[in-house]
Amino acid sequence: MRYDPQQRKENRAARVSMALVRMAQAVKKIGQMESDDTGLSPVQIQSLLFTAHTRGDVASVGSLADHLGTTHVTAVKIVNGLVIKGLIAKYAKPGDRRITLLQLTSQGEEAVAKLDRWGEALEEAVQSLPEEALASLETGLGAVLSALQRRGHLVVAEPCLGCIHFRPNTGQDETPHYCNLIRKYLTHEATLKQCPEHKPSFLAP
Ligand code: SF4
Numbered sequence: 001m002r003y004d005p006q007q008r009k010e011n012r013a014a015r016v017s018m019a020l021v022r023m024a025q026a027v028k029k030i031g032q033m034e035s036d037d038t039g040l041s042p043v044q045i046q047s048l049l050f051t052a053h054t055r056g057d058v059a060s061v062g063s064l065a066d067h068l069g070t071t072h073v074t075a076v077k078i079v080n081g082l083v084i085k086g087l088i089a090k091y092a093k094p095g096d097r098r099i100t101l102l103q104l105t106s107q108g109e110e111a112v113a114k115l116d117r118w119g120e121a122l123e124e125a126v127q128s129l130p131e132e133a134l135a136s137l138e139t140g141l142g143a144v145l146s147a148l149q150r151r152g153h154l155v156v157a158e159p160c161l162g163c164i165h166f167r168p169n170t171g172q173d174e175t176p177h178y179c180n181l182i183r184k185y186l187t188h189e190a191t192l193k194q195c196p197e198h199k200p201s202f203l204a205p
Pocket of ligand 1: 159163
């Protein structure tokens with residue numbers, strides 16, 4: 001039989017895609033299992049963690065929808081459920097009232113503090129892999145995430161470090177860093193929070 005590199009690549013891509021689908025199913029099942037004890041659904045937990053770790057001025061309903069990979073309408077319903085539970089507060093963004101920002105209530109902060117074991121079952125399973133397999137997986141999955149991000153299928157919020165818009169140590173005193181995108185000086189703490197606008201160098205034009 002004639003060796004066809006293109007066919008071989010396509011077959012491998014199909015096998016990897018199927019493995020990723022199976023992994024997604026397993027991760028969903030683990031998430032459901034871990035959330036059972038909290039009285040919250042996996043998507044509610046993801047929304048609370050998003051609100052806790054995203055910079056306050058960009059923690060909007062729209063960014064949450066991108067983060068969850070869902071529609072704006074669905075994100076609004078999820079948020080409203082958390083508002084009813086007293087875990088999240090909504091408020092209009094100062095200067096642009098069309099944008100709704102999210103903030104944890106004190107009850108929401110307590111709920112997030114109890115989520116420190118969230119994701120542990122998956123981490124345990126991954127930790128059981130040999131070091132070499134883990135290193136290959138890290139490289140391979142990073143490449144998959146980058147490809148999905150390039151095609152607009154995934155929004156990955158990250159802190160400022162590594163973002164093409166980040167100008168560290170160009171400010172003064174309380175706001176030592178600068179963001180060239182929002183044209184604003186930021187506190188060091190703000191730059192450590194996740195930002196949905198983060199643009200890594202591999203996505204630069
Ligand atoms: S766009 Fe980049 S530099 Fe600006 S706040 Fe977001 S992550 Fe930080």
